[in-house]
Amino acid sequence: KQEVTQIPAALSVPEGENLVLNCSFTDSAIYNLQWFRQDPGKGLTSLLLIQSSQREQTSGRLNASLDKSSGRSTLYIAASQPGDSATYLCAVLNYGGSQGNLIFGKGTKLSVKP
């Protein structure tokens, strides 16, 4: 059974710092991996999606990497801003089993202080 773990559970940094969020998964037979953002009282917004054949994806100040063989992904946020404060969730999509069923980690709660 696929398990997704995110470290750290919470992170507080001063504005302007570069930071890394970590995600690991136990079954490397994934179709893709996604990073989501969740603001309090709101739904999930997809930030980056990495296909299993890719090594990284970039969007603005965000860069996500994927090492499928070791079961790890990182989300790098450059020059953090207070508006980046949110919970970041990692989710994988497995081959086989039920198509379309995302398996989520518990998330990392990020606080960026002005």
Added chain:
Amino acid sequence: EAGVVQSPRYKIIEKKQPVAFWCNPISGHNTLYWYLQNLGQGPELLIRYENEEAVDDSQLPKDRFSAERLKGVDSTLKIQPAELGDSAVYLCASSLTGAVADTQYFGPGTRLTVL
């Protein structure tokens, strides 16, 4: 384009009472998902619909939970009777098809508190 709409946004009920949540997916999206998100946890799939057919309900506690998607558009998730442990956020998502590569778009969720 309107996103996934859910109502109510918040609901407080006493245990043993029934409760229902409503979801309107993005127009044209054939696949609809209901997720449960407990506090401090990631979402977990409850049920997935392809049009009006429930194609994966293996994680739905069928003794008290039920869902329907009449006419393959809107969907309702019901709990009867509610228990204290049902307090959570119930998220609805939709995608164009159920293909593995399709992006899922999430609604804001309904936060349920059972007293």
